Amino acid sequence: MKHKHIFNKIIQLILKDIAKENGYSPQKVIQDFASGSMEFVVEFWQKIYAIYGEQYNDVYRCPGCKKFELDFVEHNGSIADFLEDEKH
Numbered sequence: 001m002k003h004k005h006i007f008n009k010i011i012q013l014i015l016k017d018i019a020k021e022n023g024y025s026p027q028k029v030i031q032d033f034a035s036g037s038m039e040f041v042v043e044f045w046q047k048i049y050a051i052y053g054e055q056y057n058d059v060y061r062c063p064g065c066k067k068f069e070l071d072f073v074e075h076n077g078s079i080a081d082f083l084e085d086e087k088h
Contacts, residue, residue, distance in 0.1 A: 005067035011059065012068070014047045015040070034061050034068075042086045049079045057082075 012030065018040050019029035033040055048056060048070070056070040057079050 003062075003065075005062060005065070005069045007070040008067040010051075011070070014044060017047070018043050034066075042083065045079055045083060049083060054079060 015030050015033055016026040019026040021043075022029070022040075029040055033044065044059070048059075052070075056072050057076040058071040058073040059068060060071065061068050
C-alpha cells in the first residue's frame with residue numbers, strides 16, 4: 001500500500017515562493033528547509049498560518065520518499081504565539 005503526503009505540493013509551492021521572494025533557487029530553499037535550516041522557518045509558518053490558521057503546527061519530511069507533510073502536535077503550541085514571539 002502506497003502512503004500519501006497530501007501537503008507536499010503546497011509546501012513545495014510555498015518554499016518556491018519564498019525562494020523567489022528572497023532571490024534564491026527553489027532547490028536551495030527546499031534543501032535548506034529539509035535539512036533543518038532556520039533561515040526560512042518564520043516566513044514558511046507565516047504563509048501556512050495565512051492559509052490554514054491554527055490547524056497545523058509541525059512539518060516533517062518523510063525519510064523514505066522525501067516528501068513533506070503538515071501535522072498538528074499538541075505539545076508544539078500555537079503558530080500564532082510562535083510568530084508573535086519571533087517579532088520581538
